[in-house]
Amino acid sequence: MFMEIKGIKNSDKIKLILSFTEYSKLMPGSKKEIKKVTTHILQEMKNKGEKISMLTAYDYSMARIIDNAGIDVILVGDSASNVMAGHETTLPITLDQMIYHASSVVRAVNRALIVVDLPFGSYQGNSKEALQSSVRIMKESGAHAVKLEGGKEVKESIERILSAGIPVMGHLGLTPQSIYKFGTYSVRAKEKVEAKALLEDAELLEKSGCFGLVLEKIPANLATSVSSRVKIPVIGIGAGGGVDGQVLVLHDMLGITNEFSPRFLRRYANVYESMTKGVKKYISDVKARDFPNANEQY
Numbered sequence: 001m002f003m004e005i006k007g008i009k010n011s012d013k014i015k016l017i018l019s020f021t022e023y024s025k026l027m028p029g030s031k032k033e034i035k036k037v038t039t040h041i042l043q044e045m046k047n048k049g050e051k052i053s054m055l056t057a058y059d060y061s062m063a064r065i066i067d068n069a070g071i072d073v074i075l076v077g078d079s080a081s082n083v084m085a086g087h088e089t090t091l092p093i094t095l096d097q098m099i100y101h102a103s104s105v106v107r108a109v110n111r112a113l114i115v116v117d118l119p120f121g122s123y124q125g126n127s128k129e130a131l132q133s134s135v136r137i138m139k140e141s142g143a144h145a146v147k148l149e150g151g152k153e154v155k156e157s158i159e160r161i162l163s164a165g166i167p168v169m170g171h172l173g174l175t176p177q178s179i180y181k182f183g184t185y186s187v188r189a190k191e192k193v194e195a196k197a198l199l200e201d202a203e204l205l206e207k208s209g210c211f212g213l214v215l216e217k218i219p220a221n222l223a224t225s226v227s228s229r230v231k232i233p234v235i236g237i238g239a240g241g242g243v244d245g246q247v248l249v250l251h252d253m254l255g256i257t258n259e260f261s262p263r264f265l266r267r268y269a270n271v272y273e274s275m276t277k278g279v280k281k282y283i284s285d286v287k288a289r290d291f292p293n294a295n296e297q298y
């Protein structure tokens with residue numbers, strides 16, 4: 001709707017309309033045209049040889065920062081069980097808790113594809129439950145896809161979830177939900193038999209319709225062969241540089257956690273240190289009656 005503004009030249013009217021368009025882009029609530037990342041775009045990235053960036057997030061504020069920074073995929077990982085809730089393993093986190101984390105992330109994100117982990121006990125051994133859990137995640141959080149761990153043993157669950165139109169991402173190699181079966185968090189598939197089984201599982205996941213695959217903590221040359229053997233994007237964590245993209249746990253790569261230092265982890269910041277410094281300064285300012293000062297009160 002345009003108002004007739006009397007006494008203004010046509011060229012100035014055009015300038016006014018253009019500047020209103022620019023202004024409206026900046027108004028709260030107005031959204032810039034953003035090309036959202038989809039599973040199809042990830043496939044195109046692999047086809048073009050463009051690497052995919054993926055990080056975890058579990059809450060609104062962190063998700064907002066990494067989405068605005070341009071991350072391609074956000075994983076609402078069940079590692080929330082470790083880094084958010086302080087559990088030793090990923091096993092205790094519940095479907096309700098995953099949905100809570102996922103919906104906080106969804107509210108923050110404009111561009112990234114949001115993938116949510118199906119938690120332990122919500123899909124294994126029962127494909128109907130796998131579908132119900134996935135439907136709850138999609139309906140109640142607004143996320144775009146689910147991820148689950150395992151190969152042939154979860155094939156039926158994957159197919160049933162896909163039959164409802166829900167994109168599924170696989171996860172092979174070190175699968176933390178099976179930690180009590182493995183006994184350790186050490187590198188997987190170093191031996192020929194396990195490496196062959198992993199390759200077969202990767203092909204099966206592709207054939208079942210997974211749009212992508214995470215490979216965790218396996219030898220780099222094996223991960224490179226998987227990535228060239230399957231057409232779908234392969235994202236690695238501790239799986240070397242020969243895959244189609246990388247994922248890290250946000251709290252580890254930012255140095256929020258400081259007690260976990262596997263070889264594959266590169267720290268891009270030391271947030272633990274800078275937060276400690278900030279909090280210590282705040283405490284001493286309060287104790288010294290320096291905060292708040294005259295300008296920081298009403």
Ligand code: KIV
Pocket residue numbers: 056075076077078079080117214216237247249
């Ligand atoms: O839960 C998680 O953070 C994950 C990544 C390690 C891939 O599954």
